Amino acid sequence: MDKKIWWNRAKKILKGFLAAWVLTALGMIVSGAAMMLTPVSVRTGSWIIVASASAGGFLFGRASSAAVGRRGLPVGLTAGLILSLSMLAAYLLFFSPLVDGSLNLLPLLFPVSAASFGGISAVFAKEGGRE
Helix, strand or coil, X not given: CCHHHHHHHHHHHHHHHHHHHHHHHHHHHHHHHHHHHCCCCHHHXXXXXXXXXXXXXXXXXXXHHHHHCCCHHHHHHHHHHHHHHHHXXXXXXXXXXXXXXXXXXXHHHHHHHHHHHHHHHHHHHHHCCCC
């Protein structure tokens, strides 16, 4: 494989990863502003962040699968796992070095499933929906 082709693929994947993190950060800002300025509960604010992370996961899965080509589901699933694990690592870095019982890890599966769907949609968009 040519170095230029490999580098272009890596840049597309990195761009999708950064877009996912920017979208998640915007969701955190919007959630924080909503909780401070309106009577939105913490639970609702958390789901706003999960929704923005899922939208970012969809974009990351779509960008990754478009960069790789075929194999949308495994590429999207891998992209979603990377995004969710990086979010978990950032949480543990900033707030607590231990994963205890108070941390609910189930919402981290939403970005993984959204990224899988994004990977599948990128393959179908490239092929025109036909096999």
